Amino acid sequence: MTQTPSLNRRRVLQAGAAGLAGMSLGACGQAGSRPLLSSDTHPSDYPTVQAVRHMGEFLREQTDGRLDIRIYAGGQLGSERDTLEITSFGGLDMNRVNLAPLNSIEPMTVIPSLPFLFSSTEHMRQSLDGAPGDVILNSLVPHNLVGLCFYDSGERSFYNTRQAIRTPDDMRGMKIRVQNSDLYVAMIRALGADATPMPLGEVYQSLVQGVIDGAENNWPSYESGRHFEAAPYYSLTRHVMAPEILVMSLSRWRKLSEADQELVVNAAKSSVPFMRELWDARVAGARERLMDAGIQANEVDNLSDFQGLMEPVWENFIVTPEQEELVNQIQSIGSELGGA
Numbered sequence: 001m002t003q004t005p006s007l008n009r010r011r012v013l014q015a016g017a018a019g020l021a022g023m024s025l026g027a028c029g030q031a032g033s034r035p036l037l038s039s040d041t042h043p044s045d046y047p048t049v050q051a052v053r054h055m056g057e058f059l060r061e062q063t064d065g066r067l068d069i070r071i072y073a074g075g076q077l078g079s080e081r082d083t084l085e086i087t088s089f090g091g092l093d094m095n096r097v098n099l100a101p102l103n104s105i106e107p108m109t110v111i112p113s114l115p116f117l118f119s120s121t122e123h124m125r126q127s128l129d130g131a132p133g134d135v136i137l138n139s140l141v142p143h144n145l146v147g148l149c150f151y152d153s154g155e156r157s158f159y160n161t162r163q164a165i166r167t168p169d170d171m172r173g174m175k176i177r178v179q180n181s182d183l184y185v186a187m188i189r190a191l192g193a194d195a196t197p198m199p200l201g202e203v204y205q206s207l208v209q210g211v212i213d214g215a216e217n218n219w220p221s222y223e224s225g226r227h228f229e230a231a232p233y234y235s236l237t238r239h240v241m242a243p244e245i246l247v248m249s250l251s252r253w254r255k256l257s258e259a260d261q262e263l264v265v266n267a268a269k270s271s272v273p274f275m276r277e278l279w280d281a282r283v284a285g286a287r288e289r290l291m292d293a294g295i296q297a298n299e300v301d302n303l304s305d306f307q308g309l310m311e312p313v314w315e316n317f318i319v320t321p322e323q324e325e326l327v328n329q330i331q332s333i334g335s336e337l338g339g340a
């Protein structure tokens, strides 16, 4: 990490901790004027960042500026795993992350990350807007986090520096970067490749230097991280549709009055449809720009080859009756939609 971000990071985290210490002296609801500090690994124009900014505007308008959000974008405060830990300690107020780095913290978050669980965007959205989503948001409280809302993250597919992937055999022996999640490691191993967990910020350089052969992500991240420059083969396996999640530190949450807690939840909920609109446009735009840039995208005819290899992964990662119940709920939403 360069000197500037680490200095910045230290300053922000000290401000967060000092703010919290100061607030703990005050009465509930008298949180003072310090904005809520929020982290995101993506750049400032990315839909997740814009959605949290939108939420901040909502809060400012509703409270005459008493509540506000300051976003530290572009991963300047550190990786998702590190900033999540800081958030649960109360050193950061809010954090927008993917569900993957929460997989090792809370087993219920594993479920929407299961490969090939959702049969469509609608299936994913309805599940997360409904009871299954609430169960997951509420499951984070014992980990000192409050789940505020989910954002779309689209479909993740594999990309690499070498060749189009059409069958699992094509990726045998490849080194594939994954997020910090045992589920993702197991998924890659089951496909016959080698999994290398690493933070998003290190992926571009690792592709260029040949430390890894490929990775997996949605169109917008493949574009914004410029991974396509080094890994031009994008194969549409669409194996995971794990959403993004916005969390708040429980200690900060508890210092809000009930009315402010309600405002924060409403602000988060109101940012979801806003984000979805941006997201759909961003996916379409990214795809078009990448095709124009000359990447080699290919459809995968027999996705069942990939799906079949995921059966043991499901078995190993669905271990509690609560998780099983959640899978059933999500699958029945899919059946009602006529998909799953």
Ligand code: GTR
Pocket (backbone or CB within 6 Å): 041, 080, 096, 097, 098, 100, 153, 179, 199, 200, 216, 217, 218, 221, 244
């Ligand atoms: C993106 C996601 C990020 C992060 C990233 C990654 O799609 O928005 O939160 O999880 O993938 O692969 O690290």
